[in-house]
Amino acid sequence: MLHSVAIIAVAAIVTLIIRAVPFVAFGGKREVPETVTYLGKVLPPAIMVILVIYCVKGINLFTGSQGIPELLSIAVVALLHIWKKNTLLSIAVGTILYMILVQVVF
Amino acid sequence: MESKVKELRYAIVQSIPVMLGYLFLGFAFGLMLNDAGYGFWWAFFISLFVYAGSMQFVLVTLLTAGASLWYTLIMTLFVNGRHIFYGLSFVENFKKMGITYPYMIFSLTDETFSLLCDLKVPEGMREERVSFYISLLDHCYWILGSCVGALAGRVLPIDTTGIDFSMTALFTVIVVNQWMDTKEHKPAVIGGVVGALCLLVLGADTFLLPALTIAAIILLGVKKKCYIPSQS
Numbered sequence: 001m002l003h004s005v006a007i008i009a010v011a012a013i014v015t016l017i018i019r020a021v022p023f024v025a026f027g028g029k030r031e032v033p034e035t036v037t038y039l040g041k042v043l044p045p046a047i048m049v050i051l052v053i054y055c056v057k058g059i060n061l062f063t064g065s066q067g068i069p070e071l072l073s074i075a076v077v078a079l080l081h082i083w084k085k086n087t088l089l090s091i092a093v094g095t096i097l098y099m100i101l102v103q104v105v106f
Numbered sequence: 107m108e109s110k111v112k113e114l115r116y117a118i119v120q121s122i123p124v125m126l127g128y129l130f131l132g133f134a135f136g137l138m139l140n141d142a143g144y145g146f147w148w149a150f151f152i153s154l155f156v157y158a159g160s161m162q163f164v165l166v167t168l169l170t171a172g173a174s175l176w177y178t179l180i181m182t183l184f185v186n187g188r189h190i191f192y193g194l195s196f197v198e199n200f201k202k203m204g205i206t207y208p209y210m211i212f213s214l215t216d217e218t219f220s221l222l223c224d225l226k227v228p229e230g231m232r233e234e235r236v237s238f239y240i241s242l243l244d245h246c247y248w249i250l251g252s253c254v255g256a257l258a259g260r261v262l263p264i265d266t267t268g269i270d271f272s273m274t275a276l277f278t279v280i281v282v283n284q285w286m287d288t289k290e291h292k293p294a295v296i297g298g299v300v301g302a303l304c305l306l307v308l309g310a311d312t313f314l315l316p317a318l319t320i321a322a323i324i325l326l327g328v329k330k331k332c333y334i335p336s337q338s
Contacts, residue, residue, distance in 0.1 A: 004144070004169050007178050011165050012155040014182040015189070019211050022193030023200065032194060038329055039322070040191040045284040046297030046321045047184060048277055050314070051160070053301040055274035057310040073271060077278045082286070087279050088130055094275040095134070099268035 069101035113231050117239035120225065121247075124217045128247035129254075134272035135162050136255020141266055142170045149256035153249040158215060160280075161185045162252075163273040177315070184318045192219040206238045213241040215248075292328065297321050 026032055052074070059067035077094035084090070136149045144166075156162055164185055168178055192214050203210050214222075218241050225240070227233045259266055285294055304317035 003172060004148075006175055007168055007173060008152055008156060008165065010175050010178045011158075011161060011168075011182050014179055015156055015158050015161060015186050016212055018183070018186050018189045019193055019214050021190050022197055023211055026194060026197055035326070035329075036190075039325070040188065042290075042293040042325045043322060044188045045281070045288075045291075045294040046300075046325060047188075047318060048281045048284060049294050049297035050301040050317050050321060051164075051185070051277045052274060052281055053298070053305060053317075054314050055271075055277060057305055057313065069268075070271075070274070074274060074278050077275045078282050081279050081282045088127060090279050091134075091272055091275040092130070094278070095269065095272045098271035098275075099266075102268040103265055 065102070065106040069098055069106055073098040073101065109231065110235065113227075113235045114239050116227070116231060117236050117243060120221060120236075121240050121243045124221060124244050125247045127217060128244060129251040131159060131272070131276065132248045132251020132253075133255035133258070134269060135159075135166070136252040136257070137259045137266055137269045138163065138166050138255075138272070139252070140256045140259030141269065142166050144169060144256075145260065146253060146256045149252040150249060153252040154245075157213060157245060157248060158186055158189075159217075159248075160276065163276070166270075166273075180315060184315075189214065189216075192216070195219075195223065203234050203238065206234070210238065210241055213245050215244065218244045292331075293325060296324055296328075300324065 056070045059070050061067050073094050076097055077090050080093055081090040132153065139149050152162060161182060164181060200207055200210050221240050222237055225237065227236045300321045301317045304313040308316060
């Protein structure tokens with residue numbers, strides 16, 4: 001319980017510090033270092049792909065459901081989103097599909 | 107007084123897209139948190155104080171795993187690090203916010219950022235106040251969605267097994283958006299390859315931080331080879 005509160009406090013404080021950095025560091029019209037700008041553009045896409053992998057880290061391709069519910073649902077989310085570009089629709093359809101797959105089918 | 111009501115009404119209309127998104131995503135977060143054994147008040151305080159979409163989903167996994175505080179710190183840096191670049195656009199703009207200045211910085215999420223970027227207030231309305239209302243409304247939607255989700259998880263007789271996939275779906279949608287937003291796909295490909303390799307080599311429990319670190323180092327290494335069009 002106490003440890004949970006500490007985890008949440010760390011996440012809250014670090015998030016606030018991150019959001020405050022530009023106002024504190026670059027408030028005085030100082031130039032933003034080029035490397036920082038570069039990382040700001042290239043890091044988020046790499047991080048997000050890794051986070052998707054993080055979400056499915058528990059699947060085993062050789063036993064049980066062989067990761068089919070996860071991989072199928074991710075494919076549906078991606079294709080639906082490319083097609084309709086509607087964030088809520090993509091997430092809702094993907095999640096419901098996944099819930100049906102793990103609760104009913106597998 | 108009259109003008110404040112108009113400004114609030116304008117802010118509500120502007121924030122409707124985020125309202126739908128935040129109520130829905132917050133709801134999914136609340137359900138997932140409740141599933142992990144953390145109920146209403148946890149959802150309320152996390153959404154009040156942390157207030158960061160993707161990070162809160164990751165936070166659920168950190169809580170269930172009983173992660174260390176150092177691990178939490180580094181994960182937060184990686185997942186929320188991009189927020190540094192949102193503030194850069196508002197360094198000048200927020201200076202006139204007065205007493206709401208700290209709150210505007212605290213509440214600058216991805217979605218609020220996008221609304222404030224697009225904001226062009228009509229004649230006769232004060233931009234500072236409209237901006238503040240939008241930020242505050244977004245925060246309220248998020249808290250409301252989370253709390254309702256946490257309650258629903260307890261009250262509704264539905265099997266919520268698999269609801270945590272909403273996190274995977276959210277991240278997948280972000281990946282697709284980022285992919286279609288640019289012609290430079292090296293960062294995403296590097297992330298995918300490094301992530302998959304680290305998972306295979308290091309296993310599910312420990313791969314995340316090494317994967318993020320190695321990807322960042324490689325991206326710094328290929329800096330000259332990555333074509334990134336400059337944004338204005």
